[in-house]
Amino acid sequence: MNQHDPAALYSDHLGVLMRRADEALARGGFDHLVVPSGTLHYQAFDDRDYPYAVNPLFKTWLPQTRLPCSWLVYTPGKRPTLVFYQPFDYWHVVPDAPSGWWVEHFDIHIIRKPEDALPLLPRDPARCAIIGEAQSALGGFVPNNPEAVIHYLDWYRAYKTPYEVALMRQAQVLAVRGHKAAEAAFRAGASEFGIHMAYCSAVGQDSNELPYGNIVALNEHAAVLHYTELGRVAPQPLRSFLIDAGASAHGYASDITRTYAAAGHDEFQALIDAVDAAQRKMCAAVRNGFDYKQLHVDAHLSLMGILKDFGVINVSPEAALATGVSAAFFPHGIGHLIGAQVHDVAGFAAGDHGGRVERPAGHPYLRMTRVLAPGMVVTIEPGLYFIDMLLDEVKQAGSAASVNWERVDFFRPYGGIRIEDEVLCTEGEADNLTRPVFAAA
Ligand code: GLY
Ligand code: MN
Ligand code: MN
Secondary structure, three states: OOOOOHHHHHHHHHHHHHHHHHHHHHHHOOOEEEEEOOOOOEOOOOOOEOOOOOOHHHHHHOOOOOOOOOEEEEOOOOOOEEEEEOOOOOOOOOOOOOOOOOHHHOEEEEEOOHHHHHHHOOOOHHHEEEOOOHHHOEOOEOOOOOHHHHHHHHHHHOOOOHHHHHHHHHHHHHHHHHHHHHHHHHHOOOOHHHHHHHHHHHHOOOOOOOOOOOEEEEHHHHHOOOOOOOOOOOOOOOOEEEEEEOOEEOOEEOOEEEEEEOOOOHHHHHHHHHHHHHHHHHHHOOOOOOEHHHHHHHHHHHHHHHHHHOOOEOOOHHHHHHHOHHHHHOOOOOOOEOOOOOOOOOOOEOOOOOOEOOOOOOOOOOOOOOEOOOOOEEEEOOEEEOOHHHHHHHHHOOOHHHEOHHHHHHHHHHOEEEOEEEEEOOOOOOEEOOHHHHHHO
16 A cells, blocks of 8 residues: 555545444444534624634544535444535635545435425434534534543544555655745745745745745744745845744644754854754654653753854853743743644543643743654754744843843844644654755655
């Protein structure tokens, strides 16, 4: 079987989802799993709809991301049913009739009005685990989101099936195309907006389809972690470029960051190279049984070692970590689970019955505290930034002497550095999904 062909892997994927649903329903004491795809949301006092975002659970079951007012129904022991909303509508393009490699696995009913779904859903809503947002309610089918069911499904969603990994590999290929185009646009002097357009054009996706808003930051803007302003004029001179941008493949995300120095900015390039080398080592630490919290703490020490080498701090990495100095330069988590959502669910789950593993004290933005296990895909995204707001806190906390402020002044105009890849945890060595795609591009 081709391990990169979603079509060939889909049947097994569906089998895994059905087995997970069997157990989740048994735990919750329900007979049916009912998953609405979601509905359109409208802007207040307006008839304009927000970009439609499919229920993430729905898109794990079938590769459909633009199918509002549809329903998936699964009853243990039976083929899943898909209630497929294809309205008569001459104002908009309606979904194509279901076709492709996934349709043979469902009993499909086409409906023309949202309410036509009702007679096709199970008889008794009280026997259903209905997973969705409140707005999806239809008649008696009001999402009840039973905790026992959700805890189980969310916990196992961290373990990607080969089908999901194949789609995530496709999302890497698409995003790397965009990253290559974006770097070329930067080298040609484009504005943030121009770089963003070059990215979208190369990927073939626009803002509504991408898994998150592109972060395209020139110079100091790289110090704003989620900088999404897209300046229309390129600053002069251009010194640095940070791009954090992904792509979607049938609803599965990639989330990739690269940082570049403009020609002639050799010292900043050397700092990028040091972070890049450290990031590769962190990626290699994604191994079965390794605690992601530890990976995050180790990343702090590694990054502070780099800042010490570059003369930005003059205390040991351990001292920088203990005093909070390191959190001023690396103020986010090392990464997160990724899959159907860019920040995938259950990063803090203690087990399939729920419960929560707290973050280590002093690390409020870490998004994942689980122990790594085969099938998990995580991002590894260390960063170093020069953020005045946080550096002022270092001064106020009495740690000003730990920092060489002349070196901060030197690097501040570059904003910061982040390098981000996706890594699949396996039984053996880490499988970096991102690097080989850049190497082949
Ligand atoms: N692009 C958002 C993140 O890296 O988590
Ligand atoms: Mn990112
Ligand atoms: Mn990320």
